[in-house]
Amino acid sequence: MNRNTNFDRLPDRYLFKEIAVRAAAYTKQHPEHQLLRMGVGDVSLPLPGVIIDAMHQAVDELAHAETFRGYGPEEGYEWLRQAVIDNEYTPRGIDLDIEEVFISEGAGSDLGNLSELFLSHNTVAILDPSYPAYMDSSMMAGREVISLPCTIANGFIPELPKQKADIIYLCLPNNPTGTVLNRAELQRWVDYANVNKSIIIFDAAYEAYISEEDVPHSIYELEGAKQVAIEVRSFSKSAGFTAVRCGYTIVPKQTGLQAMWMRRQCTKYNGTSYVAQRAALATYTPEGKQGIEANLMYYKQTAQMIADGLRALGYDVFGGKNAPYIWCRVPQGYDSWSFFDHLLHTCQIVCTPGVGFGDAGQGFVRFSAFSNRKEVEEALKRMKTLA
Numbered sequence: 001m002n003r004n005t006n007f008d009r010l011p012d013r014y015l016f017k018e019i020a021v022r023a024a025a026y027t028k029q030h031p032e033h034q035l036l037r038m039g040v041g042d043v044s045l046p047l048p049g050v051i052i053d054a055m056h057q058a059v060d061e062l063a064h065a066e067t068f069r070g071y072g073p074e075e076g077y078e079w080l081r082q083a084v085i086d087n088e089y090t091p092r093g094i095d096l097d098i099e100e101v102f103i104s105e106g107a108g109s110d111l112g113n114l115s116e117l118f119l120s121h122n123t124v125a126i127l128d129p130s131y132p133a134y135m136d137s138s139m140m141a142g143r144e145v146i147s148l149p150c151t152i153a154n155g156f157i158p159e160l161p162k163q164k165a166d167i168i169y170l171c172l173p174n175n176p177t178g179t180v181l182n183r184a185e186l187q188r189w190v191d192y193a194n195v196n197k198s199i200i201i202f203d204a205a206y207e208a209y210i211s212e213e214d215v216p217h218s219i220y221e222l223e224g225a226k227q228v229a230i231e232v233r234s235f236s237k238s239a240g241f242t243a244v245r246c247g248y249t250i251v252p253k254q255t256g257l258q259a260m261w262m263r264r265q266c267t268k269y270n271g272t273s274y275v276a277q278r279a280a281l282a283t284y285t286p287e288g289k290q291g292i293e294a295n296l297m298y299y300k301q302t303a304q305m306i307a308d309g310l311r312a313l314g315y316d317v318f319g320g321k322n323a324p325y326i327w328c329r330v331p332q333g334y335d336s337w338s339f340f341d342h343l344l345h346t347c348q349i350v351c352t353p354g355v356g357f358g359d360a361g362q363g364f365v366r367f368s369a370f371s372n373r374k375e376v377e378e379a380l381k382r383m384k385t386l387a
């Protein structure tokens, strides 16, 4: 047996696992302190009643012979795939074939698994900083990575790769910096991909947080994108499904990859749970939409509160406007991890060290606005004592 030594290139622990381990160690030492969790992007609000009812009903169906069901289609039930098209794409003038929509258990796994569609000698361009799963899965596959720094100097807007990139991961609105690209800026990436025969893996998990005009919600709003882009979306951050697990991935036939993804999924994925798919369908009912909108508003206001609160304390703050993440420069004398530890030990606040998203994230930490509002208020109060 020859094990995959590419794993040796990875940090020992996945970023969010490392944070959980450090937080748990602190809690073990100081059980008297309650942690204020603003680290991983995990939602805190309960699901709207109509979604809960849909899940109860789906479970009840499984309890009776007449309505029981077993395996569903690997690519997801047609009723959910059609609802995705009707609610997410048709209103934006995007025409999709139902065979291009694949229901998933969430964005995270598809973002890594899509890598299997490409041979390992393909180069991959990754924004630095970015969601660590892109880098980790590229490393596991033994790919050469082209790093695209996003810094204060370039306004966190990456330049196009100078050399040919075969695969490009783009996350917009961006996790962790909160940056968005306008239509013209994103069109340059689509044009680059068409010229270079690249594929863009477009992570649109935070699309529901876009508040500015002229920011595309889907890459397929751009001319020529269907030839070169796969779009990955999730109900986790839009509808609070981090525990339920449901998302979807669009693989247009024009990419030449749709049949391959279908083939891969049939071999390696037995489909998303029926209960989760019924829950996802309920997000498109009028009550579902209303409930989700209210939750989104809460997180958006929390993001604003964190950004304003940190600014008032004198921090340099970015993001939070079109994304649920606030990207914050650490005070002089700290790096990302030492400030993370400082916040944990002196204020019992858990954030995410920026360097965990890439080298260019050194000197930053990220705060998540998915946290409980009271905890955010308390966190800002405690941080005042640091200033």
Ligand code: MLT
Pocket (backbone or CB within 6 Å): 039, 040, 041, 042, 108, 131, 175
């Ligand atoms: C995060 O950046 O906190 C992640 O989005 C969590 C996840 O969805 O994997």
